[in-house]
Amino acid sequence: MPARLPDNPKFYQKRFMPMRHARLFPWLLALALPVTVLANPYERQLANGLRIIVKEDRRAPTVAHMVWYRAGSMDEKNGTTGVAHVLEHMMFKGTPAAGPGEFNRRVAAAGGRDNAFTSRDYTAYFQQVPKHKLSDMMQLEADRMRHLTLDSGEFAQEIRVVMEERRLRTEDQPQALLFEQLMATALQAHPYRVPIIGWMNDLENMTATDARVWYESWYVPNNAYVVVVGDVDHEAVFELAEQHYGPLPARALPNRKPQDEPAQTGIRRLTVKAPAELPIVMMAYKVPVIRDVAQDIDPYALEMLSAVLAGHEAARFSKNLIRQQRLAVEATTSYRTTARGPGVFYLYGSPSEGKTRAELEAGLRSEIADVQEKGVAADELARAKAQLIAGQIYKLDSMFAQAMEIGQLESVGIAYAENRRIIEKLQAVTAEQVQAVANRYFRDEHLTVAELDPQPLPSAPRARSAFAPRH
Numbered sequence: 001m002p003a004r005l006p007d008n009p010k011f012y013q014k015r016f017m018p019m020r021h022a023r024l025f026p027w028l029l030a031l032a033l034p035v036t037v038l039a040n041p042y043e044r045q046l047a048n049g050l051r052i053i054v055k056e057d058r059r060a061p062t063v064a065h066m067v068w069y070r071a072g073s074m075d076e077k078n079g080t081t082g083v084a085h086v087l088e089h090m091m092f093k094g095t096p097a098a099g100p101g102e103f104n105r106r107v108a109a110a111g112g113r114d115n116a117f118t119s120r121d122y123t124a125y126f127q128q129v130p131k132h133k134l135s136d137m138m139q140l141e142a143d144r145m146r147h148l149t150l151d152s153g154e155f156a157q158e159i160r161v162v163m164e165e166r167r168l169r170t171e172d173q174p175q176a177l178l179f180e181q182l183m184a185t186a187l188q189a190h191p192y193r194v195p196i197i198g199w200m201n202d203l204e205n206m207t208a209t210d211a212r213v214w215y216e217s218w219y220v221p222n223n224a225y226v227v228v229v230g231d232v233d234h235e236a237v238f239e240l241a242e243q244h245y246g247p248l249p250a251r252a253l254p255n256r257k258p259q260d261e262p263a264q265t266g267i268r269r270l271t272v273k274a275p276a277e278l279p280i281v282m283m284a285y286k287v288p289v290i291r292d293v294a295q296d297i298d299p300y301a302l303e304m305l306s307a308v309l310a311g312h313e314a315a316r317f318s319k320n321l322i323r324q325q326r327l328a329v330e331a332t333t334s335y336r337t338t339a340r341g342p343g344v345f346y347l348y349g350s351p352s353e354g355k356t357r358a359e360l361e362a363g364l365r366s367e368i369a370d371v372q373e374k375g376v377a378a379d380e381l382a383r384a385k386a387q388l389i390a391g392q393i394y395k396l397d398s399m400f401a402q403a404m405e406i407g408q409l410e411s412v413g414i415a416y417a418e419n420r421r422i423i424e425k426l427q428a429v430t431a432e433q434v435q436a437v438a439n440r441y442f443r444d445e446h447l448t449v450a451e452l453d454p455q456p457l458p459s460a461p462r463a464r465s466a467f468a469p470r471h
Contacts, residue, residue, distance in 0.1 A: 082198015
């Protein structure tokens with residue numbers, strides 16, 4: 001199923017009014033301390049290796065319950081790309097104790113909501129329910145962690161659902177298609193080059209046995225952790241976890257071999273022709289991500305650079321490229337500081353009518369060059385920090401967002417307790433550091449450029465399959 005929840009913190013920022021005044025920045029930083037201190041996560045590890053992380057938040061009588069598996073598309077092998085996501089679909093097909101669709105029905109009957117999502121780094125399942133239903137949710141998740149039914153007939157139907165999902169969300173979406181080709185070109189060896197949903201040929205030839213092998217390999221308690229956030233007592237949660245998850249046996253995990261990406265030695269370019277209304281330019285620079293929260297500097301400076309360029313309505317791309325020069329109808333950035341694999345910093349946009357893709361690329365490059373040559377002003381940096389820190393703080397208003405924050409950090413090997421330190425490191429970024437990373441990484445030997453050459457739109461939409469995605 002995948003509810004495509006973005007990993008980018010900007011997803012959460014959009015829920016709140018932008019902070020328009022740099023003078024609010026010190027107030028936001030002061031606010032960060034009590035919020036972090038008051039909500040103390042607790043942790044216990046069961047004998048089978050399953051970690052339970054609990055964050056008490058008593059503002060509403062609800063609870064978010066998430067099960068995270070340290071297995072995503074980057075762990076797949078050639079020939080079975082997409083199997084992590086396919087198995088995520090099959091996890092809703094039932095067990096001997098709860099048949100197909102029963103999981104969703106029980107969650108709905110409890111007045112809750114549930115879903116799941118697959119990323120390159122992990123696969124996660126969640127329920128948000130009234131707090132007295134937490135035990136039921138744990139029972140359901142523990143049951144399918146060990147006793148999933150992988151019926152060949154159900155699989156044959158569900159793989160058709162996934163293939164239709166790929167058609168709808170990638171092949172019929174020019175921006176998604178361009179991004180897929182960009183990643184396949186920017187990376188040569190690392191599995192991040194493969195789309196999470198998989199290549200169509202692999203989906204067409206996938207079997208229930210492939211899904212079974214994936215399930216037996218990775219869906220074990222010693223490769224998972226449970227995150228609970230809500231109106232709960234942590235000791236009571238630990239008791240429930242021991243009751244439901246404790247009996248599940250641990251198993252040996254496959255050996256994860258390093259898959260380092262070879263150094264790029266020159267600019268790479270590609271053009272994708274697809275039906276679309278507007279051309280698109282995407283630029284991908286290879287950059288680092290956080291490996292050591294305390295010692296690293298560059299990832300925090302890169303995140304600040306992203307905010308300076310496109311983090312708010314008054315940022316450089318919006319101000320210069322869209323409003324003043326009228327060069328683009330859209331221009332933005334994307335960068336994640338955390339990942340199990342290599343980091344990539346994206347610039348992308350669509351040129352305005354009468355402007356070319358080459359002109360937009362030159363405009364995007366000019367904004368980077370300006371930072372490289374002149375740096376960033378103090379008030380500009382303060383405004384970018386205010387935006388980033390506000391996003392970090394205000395997402396704590398959501399129990400689900402808190403659970404996501406904990407789970408995502410843990411999925412890449414960063415302890416959830418380091419979140420406060422990450423905020424402090426962002427706070428400490430200097431203008432000199434932002435300028436330094438612009439010069440260090442934004443060079444052609446780190447760059448891949450992808451262009452969408454729009455083709456005429458079809459006169460009639462493609463007929464949709466009866467097996468349309470349900471989520």
